[in-house]
Amino acid sequence: MKKISTKISLFILIGIIISACNAEKRVPEGKQLLIKNQITVNEKNTKDENTFNQLYQKPNGTLLGNRFRLNLYNLANLNPDSTYQAKFTNNPKKYERKVKWLSAKQVDRLGKSFWYKGINDFLKKTGEPPVIIDSSKTEKSLLRLKYHYFNKGFFNVKTAYKLDSVAPKRGKLKYTITTGEGYLLDSIKTTISTPALDSLYESHKSHTFLKSGKQYQTVDFEDEKNRISTLFRNNGVYYFQPTYVTYDIDTINKKNAANVNLIINDYSYIEKDSTRTEPFKMYKISDVNIYTDYSANSDSSIIKDSTSYKNFNLYSHEKLKYKPRAITDAIFITKGGLFADNKTILTTRYLNNLKIFSYPSIQYEVDKRDSTANSLIAKIYLTPRKKYSFGASVDLTHSNIQDFGISFSPSLSIRNVFNRAETLEISARGNVGSSKDLANPKNQLLNVSEYGVDLKLNFPRILIPFSTEKIIPKSMIPSTLIAVGFARQTNIGLDKENFTGLFSYNWTPKKNNTARFDLFNIQFVRNLNPKNYFNVYGSSYNALNNIGKIYNTKPEYFDNPDDKNLIIEEGTKGFTNDVLTGGITLPEKDYATIKSIEERRMRLIENDFILATSFTFSKTTKTDLLDNTFYLFKTKIESAGTLLSLISNATKKTVNEKGNYDILNLEYSEYLKTEFDYIKHWDLSREKVLAVRSFFGIAVPFGNSDNIPFSRSYFSGGSNDNRAWQPYSLGPGSSGATNDFNEANLKIAVSGEFRFKVLGQLKGAFFADAGNIWNVFDNVEDEKSTFTGLKSLKDLALGTGFGLRYDLSFFVVRFDLGFKTYNPANEEGKKWFHEYNFGHSVLNFGINYPF
Structure with a gap:
């Protein structure tokens, strides 16, 4: 102190x-x-x-x-x-x-x-x-x-x-502006020399930025130039540029009004030191030539292999290594179609997304075979990346479980595995770390370890027996991901083996929108050391042990006659079994406590099998890394176990003694889960930003389950959540986080931050985090932990504080100090500001901004 x-x-x-x-x-x-x-x-x-x-x-x-x-x-x-x-x-x-x-x-x-x-x-x-006042400035x-x-x-x-x-060496500048009346746009006419362009303009005239009666705005004239240029260049007018659009604005004999004449003259170009003009032409694509192994150092004239496929010509300086469809599916420029900038951009994006080529180059040249000179040859140059690439990284990590960790991750990428632009990624990871919150009887520094391996196979198309072009056209850049993984954790809780499998479709419905459909998402979690439960969950052990000291009479359950602590696991298991089977009679309150402890123990030590299907959609208006005025919306709906229950019912499978279905002698989880996440940023200028986040998530068990698996439940607290509480130490409800690693199946969270510049790359922030977790529609009966309606919102915890962040360009190092402003677990009269001091504060370390 x-x-x-x-x-x-x-x-x-x-x-x-x-x-x-x-x-x-x-x-x-x-x-x-x-x-x-x-x-x-x-x-x-x-x-x-x-x-x-x-x-x-x-x-x-x-x-x-x-x-x-x-x-x-x-x-x-x-x-x-x-x-x-x-x-x-x-x-x-x-x-x-x-x-x-x-x-x-x-x-x-x-x-x-x-x-x-x-x-x-x-x-x-x-x-x-x-800043000294300068009259010239x-x-x-x-x-x-x-x-x-x-x-x-x-x-x-x-x-x-x-x-x-305002003082001998201080001054204030007062600027006075008298605008007068603003000028309105009066008559608007066009003078377009090329008839084809005039017709195209008239057919899209309703989208113009220049409208009679609207006040004059210079930006509208610039926007109209760009709109016209985009319109024409997406409809074959290859040589058109915004500079061809000019305006004649007439205000003579007009009172606060302006007549506008939009002028587009014919195409002008220089030929043999003289300037010539002619009407603009609409160019069609006569050929699409694809060079699949282009290199700036190679002689492009030597072609050893070529083929034609659906009006596309593919050339290679060596033997062609790709099935034609793998590349042509990514090409939106078509023979016989009009030249269009948007098709060029879309083709570039799709080819780049294949991840088997360096950034592609697309060029056009006038087809000299066409006597009318109205045709273009599209030339697409592709430079293959290396088929094999190796990578390795060493990272210092921080998470809600680990105080710090050191991880090593080697990886191997194999491109064009089946000659259809597929990518196979094989990666391994190993991690050792330290956590003061986990059981550590030997007081080791590195008391956490994990290793695993993952295989991911990405297909640049939708893998399905029927065509999806009408639902998900290739312009949405669809892909299919198949992944399997295995991970093993030791000294983390009960120690776990985690087997995962994924079959997922991904696409972009619109720019800045993403969609993902997980047809199958499989997870099997096997606890390796369930007997370690009471060593890990010390709060549960203390509650059980305190009751055991009063009512237990069997010496074999004690460590010694003086302390009378229950032995883990013989004493805890034996005493609990005696209570629940009626061998030891307890008051109702203590009996309910023992029952609750045992129910949670059984839920957390049981192995989990989850077969889920989910759909995720996200939308953002963020344009680049420097954009500080945007929103991000993300939603997800997930269903688990429903397919297995349908199969079990259809095959008339028998239930176990609990009335549930088994798969390979393992009860599978069945639930419905949905989430909504919304983030909004406002740029307040001068590097001041206001950021707000809201989150709502709920998982409802049914059918084969009466609770949610730990891996799919919610927790509260931590550096990216309510920063006045440690991870897993808030909630559920007003229960006071009586358990270790508290979790539940309903979560509400709202956060706000005011960010500002302090010095150079050092930033500051004031923040407020409100939220909590609750149990609802599951087997938890504790009133303090359950959500019973709007009145339960009084249990929303509030944390406030301030933070410092240092921007290293490629990531941000963050320290946030959170203070418990409103703690719903405290008794009446002590909920507000009772723990608002440094002694109860929480210092969070994080990488990048919390939202």
Whole structure:
């Protein structure tokens, strides 16, 4: 506690020092530090971000109201070299004394050290120089503001500014804008020289951005240029570019109105040092030539193997290694069809998605065989990747189970396995790690280990006996994945062997949309060490042991007569069996506790067999990594065991003593599960982002099951969930997380983050996480753990806190400190802020943002 207080005091002291810095320290006499920009539009203040972005000068950034980076800059010595030399210029004897016990070279080098020069360079680089009001930049800002509103249709805009002195070296700039009335688009006509283009334009005129009565916007004219260019180039007009679209805008004798004439002249080109014009042509594809083993270093004229397949010509410098259909299925450019940019792009995407070629090159040339010169030859150059590629990686890992781990993963990729562009991936993994939350009687550092192997075979098509082209056309880039895997864990809980199998279809219905249908998703989990249960789940053992000390009378169940602790597993098993069979009579409350402990033990030690079918759909508006205004929606529905039950009923299979069906002497799981995940980001400018996430998931057991397998259940807490609680330590409901690794089959979670820049690549965030898990429609009867309706929402836990993140470009290192703000497990009067302190806080480490 003393160390924590010392650290807090140190941070406060640093904050006071920085806050006390003179912000005007680097402001020359007669100059002023820019404190604030104010923009008034038609006598009303505006906070429009786009308007403020027109200004050349903006005040120094603030952090919680403090000009933190400016103060850091002011702490720096801007000329440390001169200052260091001045020490000796003013006092030569001091230099002589230093040289006596340090060489002259070492004394000179001392001036380049971190404490003299490095720290000042750091402060200058991390800090921010003062923004000093510059009248020339202010005039440029006025001009940009004028053009900004001109582009919005205000042709008579007037601008002015005023400098207000708020202190001898501080000033505020007030910009005044009077827009006048905006101009509206009046008549809109077209002058298109090429009749074919005029006809094509008229047939798609309803999609135009230019409409009578709409206010003039420069961006609409640019959008219309791009729309027309896209329309024409997707309909055969190969040589068309947006620059061929021009406008004649007439405002003469018009009051706040403009007549627009959209002009597209004929195609012009240079031939023998002279410019010629002719009507635009619509080009058709006369041939599609595919070079399957192109190399920039090879002689493209030497072709040793070729074939034609469905109007596609395939060429190879060596023996052709691909079945023609494997490649032609990825080509959307067709012989006899019109040239189209969108088909070129789609072909490029599909070929790249095959993962057997480097990025493809598609070129067009005019077919000289066509006397009308209206034909193009499409040439597709494919550079094969190596058939075999090896890879290996070593990673430091962190998860909800492991505090840290070291993993090694070798892999082998084999491309074009069956000569139809299939890809086989064989990978292995080994991991050793440490977890303080798991049973570790020998106190080993690396007490967790795992190894496994996976095989994945990817087909760039839908593998099914009938055609799916009408439902899932090849433009959706469909694929089929077949995967099998095996993993073995030791010292993780009960130790497990995990066998998996997958047969999955994937496709993209639209850009930024993905769909996945798992026809079969098989998982078999076998517990290797069920006798270790009470060593792992210590809370359950303590509850059982406390009751055993009171009611157990059999000495063979005790470790010794004094402590009377139940022996694992002979004592725990024997005492539980005596209670449940009536050999030992307990009060109703204690009996219910023993029954609940045993039911959970049996559920967690039983082997699981899951045969599931699921459909997953996701949609996002995120365009690239720098896009901070987007949403992501993902939903999934999964059904397990239904097919097996249909088969069991149809074959009139007999049930076991529990009334359930077995497969290979193993009860299979049967449930229905659905999830909804929504993430929304808002870019608030200046590297400030507001991010929100909501999640709802429920899994309902039925038929052959009265509970959900542990691997398919939900937990709460952790670095990507409610960060004020450790993983598995929140819920269910208001039960107070009485078990180890608490889980349930219903989850609700909502999180929000305000992210901002601190210094350079160091980011900060304030966050709030609300959520919990509950049991519903299963065999759990505890009222505190079950969801009984809207009134159960009072058990939503709330955690708040702050975090620091460092952006390394390729990933983000994240630390979040969460505080329990509302804990539903506490008694009335102590739910709010009772544990809001550093002693009950949780420090989370994570890689990348939580959502």
